[in-house]
Amino acid sequence: MNKPKVDDTKTASKLPIPSPFERVFDGPLTQDLLLRPADFGLGMLPDRVQPDATTKVVCGFCSTGCSLNVHLREGEAINLTPATDYPVNMGMACPKGWEALAPLKSNDRGTTPLLKDRSGRLQPTDWATAMEQFTGRFRAIQAEHGAESVAFLGTGQMPTEELAFLGALAKFGMGMKHGDGNTRQCMATAVVAYKQSFGFDAPPYTYDDYEHSDVMVFVGANPCIAHPIMWQRVLRNQNNPEIIVVDPRTTETAVAATHHYAIAPKSDLTLFYGIANILISEGWIDPDFIDRHVNGFEDFKQHVSEYSAERVAKATGISVERLTYLALAIHRGKRVSFWWTMGVNQSYEGVRTAQSIINLALITGNIGRPGTGANSITGQCNAMGSRLFSNTTGLLGGHDFGNPQHREKVAGILGIDESVIPHEASDPYDEIINKILKGKIKGLWILATNPAHSWINQNFCKDVLDRLDFLVVQDMYHSTETAVLADLYLPAAGWGEKDGTFINSERRIGVIKKVARAPGQALSDFSILQLVASYWGCQDMFKDWSDPEAVFKILAKLSKDQPCDITGISDYRMLDDNGGIQWPLPEGQALENNQRRLFEDGRFFHADGKAKLLFEDPKPMPEPATTAYPFLLMTGRGTAAQWHTQTRTGKSAVLRRLYPAEAYVEVNPRDAKRLKLRAHQRVLVQSQRGSIDARVAITPTVQIGQVFMPMHYEDVNQLTLAHFDPYSHQPSYKNCAVNIVPTD
Numbered sequence: 049m050n051k052p053k054v055d056d057t058k059t060a061s062k063l064p065i066p067s068p069f070e071r072v073f074d075g076p077l078t079q080d081l082l083l084r085p086a087d088f089g090l091g092m093l094p095d096r097v098q099p100d101a102t103t104k105v106v107c108g109f110c111s112t113g114c115s116l117n118v119h120l121r122e123g124e125a126i127n128l129t130p131a132t133d134y135p136v137n138m139g140m141a142c143p144k145g146w147e148a149l150a151p152l153k154s155n156d157r158g159t160t161p162l163l164k165d166r167s168g169r170l171q172p173t174d175w176a177t178a179m180e181q182f183t184g185r186f187r188a189i190q191a192e193h194g195a196e197s198v199a200f201l202g203t204g205q206m207p208t209e210e211l212a213f214l215g216a217l218a219k220f221g222m223g224m225k226h227g228d229g230n231t232r233q234c235m236a237t238a239v240v241a242y243k244q245s246f247g248f249d250a251p252p253y254t255y256d257d258y259e260h261s262d263v264m265v266f267v268g269a270n271p272c273i274a275h276p277i278m279w280q281r282v283l284r285n286q287n288n289p290e291i292i293v294v295d296p297r298t299t300e301t302a303v304a305a306t307h308h309y310a311i312a313p314k315s316d317l318t319l320f321y322g323i324a325n326i327l328i329s330e331g332w333i334d335p336d337f338i339d340r341h342v343n344g345f346e347d348f349k350q351h352v353s354e355y356s357a358e359r360v361a362k363a364t365g366i367s368v369e370r371l372t373y374l375a376l377a378i379h380r381g382k383r384v385s386f387w388w389t390m391g392v393n394q395s396y397e398g399v400r401t402a403q404s405i406i407n408l409a410l411i412t413g414n415i416g417r418p419g420t421g422a423n424s425i426t427g428q429c430n431a432m433g434s435r436l437f438s439n440t441t442g443l444l445g446g447h448d449f450g451n452p453q454h455r456e457k458v459a460g461i462l463g464i465d466e467s468v469i470p471h472e473a474s475d476p477y478d479e480i481i482n483k484i485l486k487g488k489i490k491g492l493w494i495l496a497t498n499p500a501h502s503w504i505n506q507n508f509c510k511d512v513l514d515r516l517d518f519l520v521v522q523d524m525y526h527s528t529e530t531a532v533l534a535d536l537y538l539p540a541a542g543w544g545e546k547d548g549t550f551i552n553s554e555r556r557i558g559v560i561k562k563v564a565r566a567p568g569q570a571l572s573d574f575s576i577l578q579l580v581a582s583y584w585g586c587q588d589m590f591k592d593w594s595d596p597e598a599v600f601k602i603l604a605k606l607s608k609d610q611p612c613d614i615t616g617i618s619d620y621r622m623l624d625d626n627g628g629i630q631w632p633l634p635e636g637q638a639l640e641n642n643q644r645r646l647f648e649d650g651r652f653f654h655a656d657g658k659a660k661l662l663f664e665d666p667k668p669m670p671e672p673a674t675t676a677y678p679f680l681l682m683t684g685r686g687t688a689a690q691w692h693t694q695t696r697t698g699k700s701a702v703l704r705r706l707y708p709a710e711a712y713v714e715v716n717p718r719d720a721k722r723l724k725l726r727a728h729q730r731v732l733v734q735s736q737r738g739s740i741d742a743r744v745a746i747t748p749t750v751q752i753g754q755v756f757m758p759m760h761y762e763d764v765n766q767l768t769l770a771h772f773d774p775y776s777h778q779p780s781y782k783n784c785a786v787n788i789v790p791t792d
């Protein structure tokens with residue numbers, strides 16, 4: 049593999065160690081910081097770490113949040129091993145974690161900013177020109193079309209400090225009203241479901257719950273592939289648990305489970321209403337818990353009474369006996385936990401489906417005790433940081449833009465004029481795309497996400513991005529499907545090349561550190577944000593946002609008195625010394641237990657302290673299979689070695705050996721026989737929106753009439769149908785109609 053181009057004058061320096069964690073710019077925030085080489089050096093490691101030592105860093109891929117021991121020589125990472133003394137992974141890591149350093153050394157890393165020339169080619173430029181262009185063009189667009197005509201799209205893969213900086217800079221500093229992130233594609237449904245049901249976006253569990261349960265129900269989740277180290281925690285369970293997997297496909301997780309419910313796609317809502325009906329009619333519920341802690345039971349009971357076992361069996365394809373068995377298993381379990389992921393969230397009725405799972409936990413009193421919970425598994429390493437602190441849908445720190453007291457509090461703590469805080473949440477991602485289409489948004493800043501690959505109905509998405517007057521893309525690589533569309537590309541440092549914190553699935557805040565130099569002139573996103581602030585002229589607003597740790601302390605202040613209060617966490621070192629810390633930890637509370645779950649006192653976050661049962665009738669699938677498009681296409685994760693759009697995992701030779709190089713479509717043997725398809729044969733997979741090449745993989749893991757494609761291959765989203773949950777606006781990636789045509 050080629051070595052990245054590196055500017056020797058900059059990488060040769062071994063700077064003194066000024067503070068425990070990275071201090072990129074320690075001088076005043078002026079444009080001459082461009083001349084300061086600090087961001088290009090090393091030596092920003094915790095002061096107690098010797099240059100030839102080992103330091104702990106949380107993994108930057110999935111939300112499990114494993115800790116990795118990074119081994120250093122002369123202050124620079126040479127390899128890593130999973131940490132044995134971290135409460136999350138206990139010495140384990142999946143292939144992505146083991147290979148986490150490999151993607152940093154790739155010859156398509158951005159080493160200078162790139163600006164589109166008159167002929168439409170991206171040409172190298174310097175940071176000063178890049179910043180002048182960026183701020184100049186965005187200001188010009190705003191002057192002509194109003195402040196709202198520029199927007200941003202962020203990510204769940206940058207540290208919380210950078211996300212908060214981005215959201216605050218864009219909205220309070222640059223006057224943007226709209227910004228969203230890739231967590232819309234991922235967690236929005238869980239966020240809305242929790243907010244409505246519990247009064248706050250609050251996944252209640254701790255990973256120890258995997259080990260305490262005696263019944264675990266996984267819905268639309270494939271942790272063997274997507275969260276392999278969480279699955280290891282399941283395997284450590286000593287209670288001989290029943291593991292029930294609800295998934296149309298016979299996934300690796302379904303095979304490892306004790307029971308697999310291969311339901312018809314998108315029949316989950318009906319299934320769980322049916323199960324609730326059985327539980328209620330059999331008296332297999334917890335009336336005392338309901339009475340004290342839950343609102344809406346009588347209406348819910350009435351609603352589910354219409355879901356007879358026969359009706360549910362017909363809709364789901366699950367026999368009445370097996371439905372009864374599922375209810376009985378939940379009833380018999382002393383500690384029942386429910387887990388869900390994208391098979392639920394990515395749906396046109398995802399919020400109500402997530403709530404149908406939450407409702408089961410509530411009516412059976414399976415929440416707030418070890419081994420229980422209605423538990424949404426998060427996706428990306430910092431999806432939760434983005435949920436609480438990105439300043440997009442919610443105001444910094446889990447606050448509401450619409451709440452005047454919240455605006456006053458945030459303005460006071462940040463020392464900013466309250467008038468710069470918008471009174472409404474941002475438009476969601478799909479609306480931002482619509483507004484570009486309608487010409488209302490003309491400038492877009494995309495950071496650490498790759499929508500030209502990952503957004504739903506890709507051709508449309510690319511057409512829309514093409515309409516922008518100015519597209520800025522900030523990414524580690526200049527080669528991503530989105531970066532190549534940019535008018536201005538900004539080279540970013542990635543995980544391992546900067547400091548900050550991530551919040552994992554069990555609300556644990558963990559530290560990432562700079563253990564490698566970013567190539568060439570690539571800067572941490574944090575530094576790029578400082579530059580933008582400076583060139584925009586709003587650097588005074590961020591004078592206290594001097595480095596990631598300073599921002600962490602500001603965010604802790606903002607969290608005061610919120611359910612996610614972390615005022616008791618003093619600094620990064622405290623996080624590091626304790627194996628990460630779960631929110632909440634208010635000031636004055638001792639950290640007695642580092643495996644904490646929410647709702648142990650039965651108090652939820654609604655004003656009356658009670659949770660709500662929410663429900664609604666299921667809707668028909670918007671694009672069912674037809675004669676012309678006879679298969680239902682599901683998409684999702686392919687292997688533990690592939691990460692999303694593959695910009696990072698695709699760079700590791702080790703990982704590349706662990707998955708097929710070409711896109712493939714999984715087809716049931718009976719369908720294959722009927723269509724006379726051979727294994728590995730080339731086919732076109734066609735939907736009403738696109739037609740893509742793939743190879744056939746014949747496997748009984750998909751049901752007849754259904755096919756599956758991993759999302760990691762570039763073209764897959766050309767097929768998907770852009771439709772969304774009405775409450776969460778999350779795309780429904782896992783259901784559209786396709787046809788398969790052999791081409792050789």
Ligand SMILES: Nc1nc2c(c(=O)[nH]1)N[C@H]1C(S)=C(S)[C@@H](COP(=O)(O)OP(=O)(O)OC[C@H]3O[C@@H](n4cnc5c(=O)[nH]c(N)nc54)[C@H](O)[C@@H]3O)O[C@H]1N2
Pocket residue numbers: 110111234267268269270271273274275294295296297299312313314315316389390391392426427428682683684685686687688689690691692782
């Ligand atoms: N290796 C790897 N790990 C990852 C990621 C990655 O890209 N690669 N990405 C991370 C991220 S951001 C996320 S969000 C998570 C996603 O983690 P998961 O949600 O576990 O992964 P998916 O494969 O997207 O979807 C899970 C399952 O939903 C099923 N499904 C589809 N339709 C339905 C339905 O109607 N009902 C039910 N019950 N199930 C259905 C699919 O068959 C699939 O097996 O993984 C994280 N971990």
Ligand SMILES: Nc1nc2c(c(=O)[nH]1)N[C@H]1C(S)=C(S)[C@@H](COP(=O)(O)OP(=O)(O)OC[C@H]3O[C@@H](n4cnc5c(=O)[nH]c(N)nc54)[C@H](O)[C@@H]3O)O[C@H]1N2
Pocket residue numbers: 203205206230231233234390394427428495496497498499501502503522523524525528540541542543573683684685691692693694695696759764765768781
């Ligand atoms: N068909 C289908 N599509 C899907 C899904 C599905 O199940 N099916 N799942 C959806 C889900 S759950 C998700 S989360 C999305 C993910 O979709 P994306 O967010 O588009 O996927 P990634 O490949 O993770 O993109 C992250 C980008 O950020 C860059 N990057 C990484 N670290 C940094 C950093 O520190 N700074 C900067 N500036 N850049 C960085 C990477 O190089 C990469 O280009 O995909 C969604 N798309």
Ligand code: SF4
Pocket residue numbers: 107108109110111112113114137140141142143144145146275276277278
């Ligand atoms: S399970 Fe997730 S956090 Fe752990 S090593 Fe793998 S990708 Fe990293």
Ligand SMILES: [Mo]
Pocket residue numbers: 233234235427428
């Ligand atoms: Mo995700």
